[in-house]
Amino acid sequence: MLTKGDDYPIHQTPEPIAYSGSDRNFYDRYFFNGYSPDGSEFVAVAFGVYPALNVADAHVSIIRDGVQRCLHASRILGMERMDLMVGPVRIEVIEPLQTLKVTLERAEGLAIELTFEGRSFPIEEPRFTRRNGPRMFMDYTRLTQNVRVSGWTEVDGDRRATGAGWTGTRDRSWGIRPVGAPDTQATPGAGLAGFFWQWTPLNFADTSVFFHVNADTEGKPWNTRAVILPDGADADGGWHSDAPRMEEVTLKRATRHALGGTLKIPLVQGEASVRIEPKGVFLMRGIGYGGDWRHGGLKGELAVAREDIDLATVDMAAPENWHIQAISTAVMSQPNAPEQRGVGVFEQLIAGPYRPYGLG
Template sequence: MLTKGDEYPIHQTAEPIAYSGTDRNFYDRYFFNGYQADGSDFFAIAFGVYPHLNVADAHFSCIRGDVQHCVHASRLLDMERMDLSVGPITIEILQPLKSLRVVVDNYEGISANLTFVGRAFPVEEPRFTRRIGPRTFMDYTRMTQNGHWQGWIEVDGIRRDIDGAVGTRDRSWGIRPIGASDPQPTVPQTIPQFYWLWSPVNFQDGALYFHVNDDAQGRHWNIRAVWCPDGAAAYEMLESDVCEMAVTLKPGWRHAEQAVLKAEFPDGRHVTAVFEPGTAFLMRGIGYGHPEWPHGGWKGALTLAREDIDLTAVEAGRADHLHIQAVSRVTMTLGSESQTGTGILEQLILGAYEPLGLKSIFND
């Protein structure tokens, strides 16, 4: 099966680009978020390609007041991975590893035209490989890049200019659970567990990145902190796995009330960053954990929907309300210098986590 991708020198195996190994959970995804320096006007986009499921889907979501407005779109991939559009949502690669555009052609009153420009070369995060017993749960690579936005977003006739907004985009590809759940359980069966924090932050002269995956006992299986000055090449970034983030949860919730990052970089400088989480964006708005619009789910040749989520009705114990990105004010001391910036604290805490005294699946 030949496709447009076969015209480019990007093959990794002897097969056409239409085929990606043999694991049905292979995916290839774009993610973006953006917000003003004061944390307002948050928006996010997800665009995924699932070659073995023959599905592509895309989601756009933005916050206006106490409402999160969403567009969901899914279509038949038809084995053509180079077509970066699903219904009204399109991604354009303007300059690889530097600049991209996202367009939302008006759907039920929601439209956007947004251009992202990276502040420095993307950060390559350590490869994520995790098994549950003998079965591969995750095996993927991700690159992350902070940057600036230009453009506008319109919701129900009200257009807002987002020029000067900052944010983050990432690209990830590999294996993770997608589409319908596997009917064959992993044996012996275990209670689901996942502890994940991800916190890219924009400061005036650079970007701070941190992420961690822990097991139920609090042992790290993937962790990294990075300081990236504006314009830095890959070799000019400071990276460290000597880092920790202490989290204080909101009473009765699995969302952070505060978080404090501490790291030591190879040049001897220490960093302390205090996160004060504010507005919580539900990741279900772009398909993560959505009960009706999960990533890779088969919805038909082309299916679209608008969804409006009341953020005042978010519930502590709901599974699809656990995964959030909280827009955060961040005060950082790096060496002897201090500054304040804005970023996000992405959180997904599922199942037991001993350091925080969590024992059940969703709530305690």
């Protein structure tokens, strides 16, 4: 059960706050994204604390004119998990499980002030638990919430208001994932054959759609869920399915990124179909998912740096660019209901073989 305390980075186990424990790879993280109604402007934020590593870090990325501009910040945590600030980046929990604010004070030419207001009560995804041989690879809980976004972003002196119709998604996850520097000693019997992940939070006029799947190399899901959630829904609202399918996926040549896909969600009255068409790409390494600024990496007392990525020239086939969010339009059809059009992201990470897509 989700409670207001789950919006603060004070978890000690993959369970909600009532339970406690410890692990070297324990983390507690915020994620936010926001985008214009046509998907042409995009911003994303990650903020994490790593209690056993005594590190906190934050990342902000803004896409404009085909360039992803990233601000990275890292500091020593100092054992205090309630200080939601890393250098120029600050998180404010205005109303737990409903409204949060992110501020990037101007640094390296970048700044933001954005408020994320939930469209409904957040969903609690099924707990993610996966072993890698004898080692726990993942064990975490995540809440996810689609949001309306207000405020502004600034790049090199050009400040732009988000304007009407900006939406997005934010999540909170806590538990165990690989963080910080990798272990130097190999573990006999632990060899991750592959990792397959898709995640598609989508915003429609008065409805949110969520889908995720983790699958093995043969395509068998080990964690999946789809939710259709009307605005204003409470903790028990919406339609939840444990048997969704992502079909009609074709990969872009020489990459591991989909040109599109059709999400199928079983309903009592038939089936919902959501056609997803990517329009742009956001590289997840820009907010700490891999690269030189990977989550939990020790950078010293305080470090702040900017990174600009030209999305037109970057090698999308390179392993550091496998993990993306594709900014996408979506069209949803349901039995006895009018067609709906929306916008969202199609997050993808395929590492290693995945036989349904012909990846060896």
